Amino acid sequence: MAVPVRNQELPAAWQEGFPADPDFPQLKIASDPGLMLEVFRAHLKPVAGRLYHIEACLPVRFRCRQSRCVLQYSLRLRELTTGRQWDQWVTGLVYAAEGEAERLWQAMRAADPGREIPERWLTFEPLDFIPDLQMVVEVFPYDRRLPNLRRVMGGARREFEPMVLDRLGPGQWSAEERTVEPTRYRTELGAALKYTLEAREALTARSTTLRCYVKVYRNEHGAETFDLLRALSERARAGQRGYSVVRPITYLSELRSLVLEEAPGTALQQILLQGRDPASAVRAVARAVAAFNQDDLGITRRHSLADQLDDVKRASSLVQWAWPEARAEVEAMTAAVVRGLGEVPLAPIHRDLKPDHIFLWGDRVIFIDCDSVVLGDPVRDPAHLFAHIAGRGGLDSMPREQARAGAAAFVEEYFGHVPRPWRERFPLHCAGALIEVAAGIFKRQEREWPRKLTAAVEEAQRALSGGFR
Template sequence: MIASPAVHQDAPAAEPGKPGFPVDPDFPQLEIASDPTRMLEVFRAHLEPVAGKAYHIEACVPVRFRCRQSTSRCVLQYSLRVIDRGTGGAFDQWVTAVVYARPGDAERLWRELAATDPKRSIPDRWRTFEPLAYVPELEMLVQVFPYDRQLRGLGRVLATEGQEFAPLLRAQAGAGEWRAGAGRLELLRYRSEIGAALRYTLELRDMRSRRSQTRRCYVKVCRPGRGAATFQLMETLCAGHAEAGSAYGVVRPLAYLDELDTLVVDEAPGTALLELLRGRDDPMPAVRAAARALAAFHLSGRAIGPHEPLAEQIHDVERAASLLDWACPEVSDDIRAVAATVIADLTEAPPTPIHGDLKADHLFIAGDRVTIIDFDRVAMGDPVRDPARLYAYLTGRVGLDAVPAERAQVGAAAFIDAYFAHVPAEWRERFALQCAGALLEVATGLFRSQEPGWRRMVSAAVGSACRALSPRWA
């Protein structure tokens, strides 16, 4: 059985007194593409139900927009609320629109993809609309999930409902004559052309002792070749952890299935720090434990992953500032001032292992035990980037909408204090610069998510970056 997440929410509207979506002369289609009401009519007109189906598209919600990451195209992901006219049931359907700066590119790609018979890669139960559409008045290519031209393994993973993962979980069950029962594959997250995350749950029963257990693994469908290096790196990390008895844990990789471009990892023990921050109980013991674990990871002395040079980080800051300057011109002076200071003052630091994309849902807490997950961006770089990034996510309240701002701020400050209590004192001198740069990068994510109030949230993140640098500007 396969379950998919409900991602429906109210469509965002422009904030009173604020401009709407920014204008890009290279992509005039964005005026319509950024308007959920107008895109609802576009999808109603151009998405064709598969044979034997009849649907009504009730609502359209932007999910993630990737604009100005290149000069050639924009990738726009939406969630549609769809009503089945036959059964009356409702479901959420992801679709991705791609617009190109050069006339004719979208239509050309649509014809090339249509010639490959894209429907054959989609399991019958996932067929809703035809997988490809072309909107001539917007020169827009539309892909209907689960079709994704960059994730060739996605349809095959969904088609088998996770059966290829059952032997991996059975092998983790220990001694016994374990027989697999019902399995359940759940779709957790999808980012068009980047990856999909799923959870597979399997019920097992020992035919000798009649004991039963539930095992879970997490599955990441990647672009071709992207997951193999991560799997090898995780195997190396796990081996080193077992040898050293480290203060942190690494989620165990189970397999990389090359034919599916799919990475499979074990379930991390405990609860994500993000969930603990959202909860009612005091999260501070978990926050401090996570900080100590991150410090131990940075001080492990292991050389893993590629080297991340300072020039690459500077490029990230420049790109973030450029996007924000376009998206929120009302705070462009602050954006430029922050970027200029970070670029001018940031210096190369002795490299250590870094996570590279640390968020509160990448740290799992079980008592004093902390397990780190998601190693796609592990590298050798400035370790202060990791706590700065986590601090930026917490103070920006990414994923913490329901958490009072004061609670998020207190948690972020406690993490930073605990972290710097366990690393060399001179590392803290780099925190303000790294924090300001991280806040700009987090602000770009707030814009891309297109959540209601994104403009206000971006402005707040930029303001936090200014405050981080205010002692340097005094």
């Protein structure tokens, strides 16, 4: 069954639109939640027998690459017959080339977009076209580049549920109730689903709740992640490392999906938001990150200096486009990063370290979302975690000075456990990471993104001047 949305207030609508772009004139409307609310109300077609009211429209993700833009929205729906409420993802695709969107829509429509979507996940017709905006609209879980997503949300549980129940040990365990909750979705790239099982043991009538996560991939990269997590989990159980990773359950190759246990403990993000002194938590994390960056993982995939600088330059271009007022500062910092960083010996890096990807459980530090693990400049990892804490990514309610203090404690502890020369290039990595954090704030269309983006740029300038010391 689908999970109704929690009873919470949606953020107020943004007042900030996107900059005018001659290649995508429809962005003026597409970036306005109020206007898009009316557009979706007028154009989305409920499937037969369903009656919905779209109560709100919230932009949640944006990306653009020269010839097209991908805009992801979350719609607050209310079913008129039952009063049930939930959030529904929809995606708009717009193209610079005249007529390209309509041609794509015609081709997608011919491929029967509703095929394999379970009935309980059908709300609106899965594919639509808005002529005035020249916009193709996909309704989750339909995704032309993630056809496996529809199948996973249907009957995939039969392939992994026995392995989840095996985690309970001896007994005749069976699942009595199941709940599927989509937790994350990036159009055309991947999705994550939380499965909750209410299990009962037949002989003793004992009952328990189990949770696992299923990550759906566009390609076979999940198989590599499964192999890495399995190897690291086995070493962690042997007590050989100063960190742990979330444990994998299985990889479903036909569905390109990775099944994972629920990470135990509390996310660093939650700890930072609790208002208490975060020093002990961030210091434990620092030691774990240092151990990870100096480990021998047996991996070969590389993220070179050129790759890293490309990441920074792409983020910089997006920030400058989105917020021209910061253009001069961002351009100067980007030039400093490109000019200052050089080739160094590569080491394992997580490459996506942020407070919600790290859990603390007793004296253990557990890393999740390890899909991006590669060989790279090891200082990139602490710089990115520093950037997310100091830049308060996902930490809006954390006071700035407390965030800075937590970030500084992390830095002090980390560099007490790694080679001394690593610290010399840390300010440059921090500046680059904060530019990427700023770009991420815009991509996620966070509330008051101009203010947050400006704050991230200020933190980058502060990092370059050594202000984290």
